[in-house]
């Protein structure tokens with residue numbers, strides 16, 4: 187497969203250029219236009235010829251899923267494939283099992299990054315397919331196997347087009363997107379701390395996520411907020427323990443916590459603009475140890491989601507205000523800790539605007555759709571805090587084939603034709619970005 191595409195691509199380019207030259211007496215400009223048009227054709231042909239290999243790669247990852255921060259085999263396979271493609275630098279062990287590789291084009295220009303995540307989920311696969319997970323209780327149920335496959339496909343195609351690349355492409359393979367195990371560092375935050383956005387620093391980053399409620403062939407995007415912020419918080423309410431028959435001698439944290447639960451819900455219903463999405467959910471409450479002892483401590487845990495960083499900051503402030511007011515009214519005290527937080531996945535509007543034309547050209551005008559933002563979260567948002575980024579959704583659903591199960595479910599699967607679409611679109615998006623950068627200078 188690799189050999190054939192090696193031979194076929196330069197030949198097709200040569201034919202396109204010769205045809206353009208033959209049609210006109212002055213070959214310079216028409217030849218250039220033909221070369222640009224033929225670049226898209228070249229990518230399309232290369233992606234088509236990679237179809238079987240992409241499916242094989244995705245199935246291999248799917249059969250060998252690994253949990254967050256345990257992506258040892260996955261990382262090894264990714265690094266081996268990137269080295270085999272002859273990429274200029276392949277760094278491993280970035281942010282634990284992360285891999286960062288650089289592909290230098292032969293023309294001067296800027297740097298653009300593309301990111302795929304690598305981890306699977308603790309979900310038992312229920313699909314009965316030849317590529318069923320061989321790792322009991324673990325499944326690529328968020329499609330990160332497809333994300334890696336697309337990025338490797340892009341690396342393969344672009345590694346054979348260095349002459350046409352103006353600048354460099356940085357390939358980031360990130361572990362632990364679903365969150366590292368308690369007490370461990372991980373994910374995008376750790377990768378950034380370990381310098382994945384430096385030496386060289388990209389001026390923009392692109393990423394994609396599979397989406398089963400978008401049909402294969404289609405691409406979904408949002409300008410501005412695309413996915414929610416996600417904050418996990420824990421609250422401790424402290425009072426005074428006493429015999430249940432003498433509550434006036436203690437401070438009853440069960441009563442105080444109950445008031446806190448109700449009061450916190452009024453932030454959503456009474457205090458934040460009703461047009462702004464906000465979720466504050468308390469998922470657990472624990473306190474007390476005996477029926478006739480007033481509890482001196484109650485712990486509450488919950489999650490908060492928003493699509494707007496201002497709303498997020500306001501809501502956190504209002505939570506503190508509410509908890510301080512309610513607890514002090516009863517002589518109790520509180521502590522609140524945000525144990526993990528992911529900002530809003532915010533697609534830079536100017537970058538989206540500039541990228542849409544090439545996406546429409548490659549995927550087809552009618553196939554580029556703009557659904558509502560997702561209330562799920564993505565740590566891709568952390569890269570977007572550092573540099574402008576665009577995170578879009580790759581349609582992988584196929585109602586006719588019964589492929590409709592959502593991500594994070596035991597039945598989740600993808601229409602594998604989406605891999606070819608993903609490779610075509612992302613390869614062009616990256617080269618198009620580098621062209622725009624080079625033309626600006």
Ligand SMILES: [Zn+2]
Nearest residue numbers: 328364593594
């Ligand atoms: Zn996920």
Ligand SMILES: [Zn+2]
Nearest residue numbers: 328330363395
């Ligand atoms: Zn995911």
